[in-house]
Amino acid sequence: MPTIITPDICDTYPEVTVLNPIFANYGGIEAFYGPIRTIKCFEDNSLVKQAVAEPGDGAVLVVDAGGSHRCAMLGDMLAEQAVKNGWAGVLMYGCVRDVDILAELELGVQAIGHHPRKSEKRGEGQRDGEVTFAGATLVPGQWLYADNNGVLIATNELKLPV
Template sequence: MTSIVTPDLCDAYPEVAVLEPLFVNFGGLEAFFGPVRTVKCFEDNSLVRQAVNEPGDGAVLVVDGGGSTRCAMLGDRLAEQAAGNGWAGILMYGCVRDVDELAETELGIQALAAHPRKSEKHGEGQRDIPVSFAGVTLSPGQWLYADNNGILVADERLSLD
C-alpha cells in the first residue's frame, strides 16, 4: 500500500472533508485508505460480520454505530476476517475490543474507544447508504484516508504524484 500522510493530502487538496478528531488508532496499520463501503447499525454488529466476510478489495468499511460507547462492534475475530478478505481498514463510529490483538492485525482500525462488552446480534441495520457523523457525510464510493493525524474523505482517489 502506498504511504499516505493526511496533512500533505489536506495541503494538496484543501476541499477535502476532514472528520472531527474523535477517533483512536487501534489497528496494526497506522495509515490506510480506500474506497468507502458503509454499514449503519446500533449495538448490533451482524452486518459488520456479514461485510468483513465478503471480499474487501482494498476498501474501507465505515461503520456508523451511532457513537455508542455501551458495547464493542468489532473484536479480534472480525478484524482477522477483514484483514484476510482484503479490507484496507475499518472506521468505527463506536467501540472495539480485544485491543491488544487488534494492534497485531494487518488492518487499519480507528474507533471512538475500547469496550469489553460484545454487541447484540439481531441482523438489524443497513448497508451501502450515506452515513453522517463527526461532522461529515460519508457515501459509498468516496475515498477515505486515515493516519495518526486524522481522517479525511474525498469524492475521488487522491494522489500526491
C-alpha cells in the first residue's frame, strides 16, 4: 500500500469530502485506504463480527455505531479476524477496546473513543447501505483515505500524490 498523506490528497483533489475531526487512530497501521463497505448498528456488533469473517479484499469497513460511548464495537479478536481476511481498515463511529493489542495489528483502525465493555449480540443492524455521520454521507463503493491528519472520502479511487 503506497504511503498516503491526507493533506497532500486534499491539495491535489480539493473536491474530496473531509469528515469532521472526531476520530483517533488505534490500529497498527496509521495510514490506510480502500473501497468502503458499510454497517449500521447500535450497541450490537453481530454484523461487524460477520463482516470481518468474510474476505475484505483491501476494503475499509465503515461502521455507523450511532456514536455510542457505552460499549466497544471492535476488539482484539474481531480485529485479528479482519487482518487475517485482508481488510485494510475499520472506521468506527463508536468505540473500540483492547487498544494496546489493536496498536500492534497490521490494520488501520480509527474510532471516536475506547471503552472496556463489549457490545451485545442480538443480530440487529443493516449492511451495505449509506451511513451519515461526522458531517458526511458514506456510500459503499466510495473510497476512504485516513491518516493522523484526518479521514477523506472520494467518489472513486484516487491516483495518489507522490
